[in-house]
Every structure is written in C-alpha cells, then in structure tokens.
Amino acid sequence: MLYGSEILTAAQMRAIESEAMDSGEVTGLTLMERAGAAIAGQIRLRWPKPGQATVLCGPGNNGGDGYAIARLLAQAGWSLRVLGLDNTPGANAAEMKRRWLETGPIAPLTESELHDSPASDVFIDAIFGTGLTRPPEGRIAAVLHKLGRMTGGSSRASLVTVDCPSGLCMDSGRWLGSGNGGKGAGPVPLEAALTVAFDSPKPGHLLDQGPAACGKLVIADIGLRRWREDGRPPSLSAIWPEFPIPDRRICSIRERARAVLDKGISAKGPAGHKYSYGHALIVAGASGHGGAARLTARAALRSGAGLVTICPPHPALSEHAGYPDALMRRGLDHAAGLQAILTDPRISALCIGPGCGVDRAVTFLPAVLEQPRPCVLDADALTALARSPDWPRALSGHHVLTPHGGEFARLFPDLAAKLGETSARGPAFSRVDATREAARRCGAVILLKGPDTVIAAPDGRACIHSAFDVPWLATAGSGDVLAGLITGFLARGLAPMEAAAFGAFVHARAARRFGPGLIADDLPEQLPGVFRDLGL
Ligand SMILES: NC(=O)C1=CN([C@@H]2O[C@H](COP(=O)(O)OP(=O)(O)OC[C@H]3O[C@@H](n4cnc5c(N)ncnc54)[C@H](O)[C@@H]3O)[C@@H](O)[C@H]2O)[C@@H](O)CC1
Numbered sequence: 302m303l304y305g306s307e308i309l310t311a312a313q314m315r316a317i318e319s320e321a322m323d324s325g326e327v328t329g330l331t332l333m334e335r336a337g338a339a340i341a342g343q344i345r346l347r348w349p350k351p352g353q354a355t356v357l358c359g360p361g362n363n364g365g366d367g368y369a370i371a372r373l374l375a376q377a378g379w380s381l382r383v384l385g386l387d388n389t390p391g392a393n394a395a396e397m398k399r400r401w402l403e404t405g406p407i408a409p410l411t412e413s414e415l416h417d418s419p420a421s422d423v424f425i426d427a428i429f430g431t432g433l434t435r436p437p438e439g440r441i442a443a444v445l446h447k448l449g450r451m452t453g454g455s456s457r458a459s460l461v462t463v464d465c466p467s468g469l470c471m472d473s474g475r476w477l478g479s480g481n482g483g484k485g486a487g488p489v490p491l492e493a494a495l496t497v498a499f500d501s502p503k504p505g506h507l508l509d510q511g512p513a514a515c516g517k518l519v520i521a522d523i524g525l526r527r528w529r530e531d532g533r534p535p536s537l538s539a540i541w542p543e544f545p546i547p548d549r550r551i552c553s554i555r556e557r558a559r560a561v562l563d564k565g566i567s568a569k570g571p572a573g574h575k576y577s578y579g580h581a582l583i584v585a586g587a588s589g590h591g592g593a594a595r596l597t598a599r600a601a602l603r604s605g606a607g608l609v610t611i612c613p614p615h616p617a618l619s620e621h622a623g624y625p626d627a628l629m630r631r632g633l634d635h636a637a638g639l640q641a642i643l644t645d646p647r648i649s650a651l652c653i654g655p656g657c658g659v660d661r662a663v664t665f666l667p668a669v670l671e672q673p674r675p676c677v678l679d680a681d682a683l684t685a686l687a688r689s690p691d692w693p694r695a696l697s698g699h700h701v702l703t704p705h706g707g708e709f710a711r712l713f714p715d716l717a718a719k720l721g722e723t724s725a726r727g728p729a730f731s732r733v734d735a736t737r738e739a740a741r742r743c744g745a746v747i748l749l750k751g752p753d754t755v756i757a758a759p760d761g762r763a764c765i766h767s768a769f770d771v772p773w774l775a776t777a778g779s780g781d782v783l784a785g786l787i788t789g790f791l792a793r794g795l796a797p798m799e800a801a802a803f804g805a806f807v808h809a810r811a812a813r814r815f816g817p818g819l820i821a822d823d824l825p826e827q828l829p830g831v832f833r834d835l836g837l
C-alpha cells in the first residue's frame with residue numbers, strides 16, 4: 302500500500318496510550334510531561350525571545366498538558382497567565398496543576414478573565430483534546446468565542462493549540478455543533494498558528510475545517526511508537542503529507558514511488574517495450590466537447606503509459622487531430638465497436654466520463670463495466686451511473702470512481718446528507734466515514750475529490766491526501782487530468798487503490814510545482830518535472 306504516515310482516530314490514540322501505561326513501562330504523568338515539553342519546545346523554537354503567554358486549561362488531560370506547558374515556559378523566562386477550572390481533574394492533570402500552583406496562580410476560565418488578560422504574544426488552547434464528546438456550551442463556549450476573536454484574522458496574538466483546536470472533532474475535522482462548513486451554531490472557529498499533536502495525525506487535522514483551524518501542524522513523538530506499530534499496514538493513512546513526521550513510518554517518497562511503479566511494470570512483463578507500460582483507452586465525446594477527454598489522454602500519456610488511444614465518435618475525430626501527436630485516435634460509435642476494440646488484450650485500462658456526454662456514457666457504460674480491465678469512471682459517467690437502477694451491483698474492485706462532492710451526492714445521497722448534518726455528539730460523521738461506506742456499498746475504489754481528497758477501498762483501507770496549500774488546483778479541467786493520471790497508472794499495472802492514491806499525490810505535486818496562475822493544460826506538462834523531483 303502506498304502511504305505516508307499512519308492516521309489514528311481519537312479512540313485508537315486513547316487505546317495506545319492505555320496500552321503503554323498498562324505495560325508499566327511508562328506512566329501517564331511521563332507522557333503528559335513529554336507532551337507539555339514538546340509544545341513548550343515548539344513555542345520556544347518559534348518565539349526564541351521569552352514573551353507573555355496566556356494558557357487556557359480545560360477540565361481533563363488536555364488541561365493537564367496546559368499546566369505543564371505553563372510551568373516549562375515560566376522556567377524558560379516567559380511571563381504566564383493561566384486560566385483554569387476549579388474541578389478536580391484526573392490524577393495526572395491534578396499533579397500538573399499542583400506543580401503549576403507552586404509557580405503561579407490560576408485565574409478562573411471565564412470570558413471576562415480572558416478579556417482582562419495582559420496583551421499576550423501567544424495564547425495556548427489546552428481546553429479540550431481527544432476527550433471532546435459534545436459541542437462546547439455555556440461558559441466554555443463563550444471563552445472559545447472570545448479566544449477566536451482575540452487571535453483570528455489580523456490579530457497580533459498567535460494561537461497555539463494543544464493536540465487540536467478546542468471544539469474541533471478530531472475524527473472528522475468538523476466543529477461539533479455546527480453543520481458542514483463550520484459556520485453554524487458552534488463557537489467562532491479558531492484559527493491557530495500552530496497545532497502540536499501527539500504521536501500521529503488524527504483525521505480531523507487533515508479533513509474539512511481541520512487544516513484551516515489547526516494552522517501549521519507538528520506531530521510530536523512522545524514515545525508511543527512501540528505500542529502503535531504492530532506490523533499491520535495502517536487502515537487509514539496520510540499520503541505523503543507536507544508536515545514532518547517524527548519517525549520512519551514515512552518511507553522516502555522516492556523509494557516508495559519507485560517500488561510502486563516497478564511493481565506495476567514487472568506485472569506486465571519485461572520492461573523496455575511500450576506495451577510493458579500499458580495501453581490506456583479513453584472514451585471521448587461528441588464534437589465540441591473534446592477538450593476534457595484530451596486533457597485526460599494527455600495526462601495518461603505523461604503518466605508513463607506506453608500507449609494512449611482516444612475514442613470519440615467518428616465525426617469528432619478531426620477535433621483531436623492536433624497536439625499531442627503521440628496520442629492515437631480511433632472512432633467509436635456504438636457499444637459493439639468498443640467490444641471489437643477490446644479484443645486487443647494489450648489494452649490494460651479504460652477511462653470513461655470526461656467530456657463524454659451523459660447520453661453517450663449511458664450507451665457505453667454496460668460494455669465498459671462488463672469487461673474485466675481496470676477502469677476509471679469520472680464526470681459524465683458518474684452522472685450516467687447514478688441514473689441506472691441498482692448500479693452498485695455493476696461495479697467491482699477494479700473500478701475507480703472519482704466523484705467531486707456533487708457527483709458523490711448524486712450517487713450516495715444519504716451519505717452526503719449525513720455529512721451536512723449538524724453533529725451534536727462526537728465523533729462527527731466524516732468524509733473518511735462517507736467514502737469508506739460508499740466503497741463498501743459498491744465494491745469499488747472511491748476517490749472523493751476535494752482539498753482533502755479521501756480514497757477508500759471496499760476492504761476498508763483508506764487514505765487522505767490533504768492539499769489545502771494548492772487552492773489553484775481547483776480549476777476547470779483539473780479533475781479530467783486526475784482521471785487521466787489514475788488511468789495511466791492503472792494501465793501501467795498499479796492496483797486501483799495505489800493508482801488513485803499516487804494519482805492524487807502527483808496531481809497536487811504538479812500544481813504545487815507550477816504555482817498560482819495554473820490552468821489544467823499546465824498540469825500534464827509539469828509531470829516530467831514532478832517525476833524527476835521524485836527521482837523516478
Ligand atoms: N492519555 C494520555 O496519556 C495522554 C493524554 N494527553 C492529553 O490528554 C488529552 C485527552 O484528555 P482527556 O481524555 O482527559 O480529554 P480532554 O482533556 O480532551 O477533555 C476533558 C473532559 O472534558 C469532558 N468534555 C468533553 N466535551 C465537553 C464539553 N463540550 N463540555 C464540557 N466538558 C466536555 C470530557 O468528559 C473529557 O473527559 C489529549 O488530547 C492530550 O492533550 C497527553 O497528555 C499525552 C498523554
């Protein structure tokens with residue numbers, strides 16, 4: 302499996318922490334001290350000159366981390382103001398609170414106390430972490446609201462969050478108590494400059510509102526690796542994230558990409574011959590709609606597929622006569638024609654959808670779905686698919702569906718509706734939950750597009766490719782290029798899940814390499830540079 306870093310849910314993280322503590326080899330207090338030291342260290346790295354910090358401590362262990370951070374920053378010469386609750390927290394947090402009280406006082410955690418705090422360089426949110434179960438309300442909601450206003454936008458003060466911004470569901474990246482988009486009933490969404498999380502990223506750091514809320518994400522090693530790694534591949538992973546990972550779970554991109562591509566090629570016989578790199582076939586549409594399919598075909602060619610053939614209706618062939626000359630063209634008017642073309646066993650992957658037209662997709666889908674080669678269904682093919690009754694039964698594991706949010710809603714209206722619902726309890730239904738369930742239902746690989754692309758296989762494996770840093774990738778034709786990349790990698794012999802994951806990764810790398818001003822036509826042209834950068 303092609304992956305970067307393992308992602309753990311909040312429940313998995315708690316289970317690993319418990320296992321570590323039950324082993325007797327490490328105590329909860331030691332873990333908390335390491336967590337506090339990691340965050341204090343990150344703060345000192347970014348603000349080398351001691352300044353003024355305000356720490357907001359919640360009722361549980363996240364608050365315990367906060368008291369540890371306050372003590373460690375005070376020892377480093379910082380001026381501290383600590384706000385906390387008068388509850389009795391668990392033993393570890395209580396001990397951290399006691400140790401802080403030897404250094405300084407605790408003011409009540411209220412909106413007015415926060416308002417009256419001396420101007421701070423850094424506010425540290427240690428109110429809720431993995432223990433969040435419901436939306437913040439009452440006094441804490443008011444504090445978070447105030448904190449959002451004091452630190453967001455152009456405010457001079459920076460927000461650092463412990464494990465995650467309080468109120469954000471770590472499993473979904475959604476603000477509990479607000480609908481999809483985070484602008485509902487919840488507190489003012491926090492916008493942190495820095496979030497330091499422990500051991501592994503959680504889904505919420507990478508999905509939905511999470512990346513905007515977390516700011517820069519740092520994953521701190523607190524010595525839990527031994528209890529996390531059990532030799533099994535992770536069921537959820539981040540595809541080569543842009544944030545640093547503290548240990549070797551992330552193989553070198555080069556090593557991994559090389560291995561993945563080699564595996565695909567060697568499955569098709571000796572390298573060196575164009576057919577050993579596969580032959581991709583793109584079903585294109587009528588005259589006037591050729592651009593999308595040609596982008597798909599160009600991306601498939603640049604992905605390294607040995608041959609690519611584009612198949613529009615005969616009258617539209619002339620539209621595809623220009624660049625690139627490497628592209629092969631063949632007229633295709635009816636389903637029987639497709640069956641004739643597919644008697645060539647060297648054709649190793651298909652793509653239908655981009656610029657195809659819904660009616661034409663309806664005509665060709667049965668023939669496409671009946672044949673055994675891996676196939677990407679995108680755009681118009683997804684609309685056509687949603688129109689046919691009982692469509693999930695027509696799919697299987699060699700199909701890759703690449704819907705954007707709207708297409709996903711047409712195919713899986715109940716899952717899309719659930720994603721839009723306000724979540725009164727955690728964990729909230731996430732894009733990973735929705736994509737996994739969709740893949741399970743139809744037995745195909747689903748790639749749900751977005752800045753937080755989620756890819757899931759029917760067996761439950763899933764990965765997230767978070768690319769919030771390349772907003773310019775949201776441009777007309779970008780999805781057609783992605784479909785072509787995945788088709789090309791399928792043609793080269795990559796397994797559907799790997800082809801989809803590698804496609805998403807390479808797609809974003811191409812956009813990042815080009816920069817703002819990108820149009821979809823630029824993406825295939827960036828691919829040689831991307832492959833070169835990866836040492837492929
Ligand atoms: N367990 C461990 O060994 C470690 C935990 N660490 C920290 O501990 C955190 C998790 O601690 P906890 O499990 O105590 O949970 P939190 O500190 O996140 O939350 C505290 C408690 O608040 C309550 N709560 C949840 N939602 C609420 C709401 N909306 N309004 C009011 N109360 C609410 C819950 O009962 C929860 O137990 C992590 O995020 C991390 O910061 C770190 O110290 C590393 C080690």
Ligand SMILES: [K+]
Pocket residue numbers: 363426427428429430462463464465466467
């Ligand atoms: K927090």
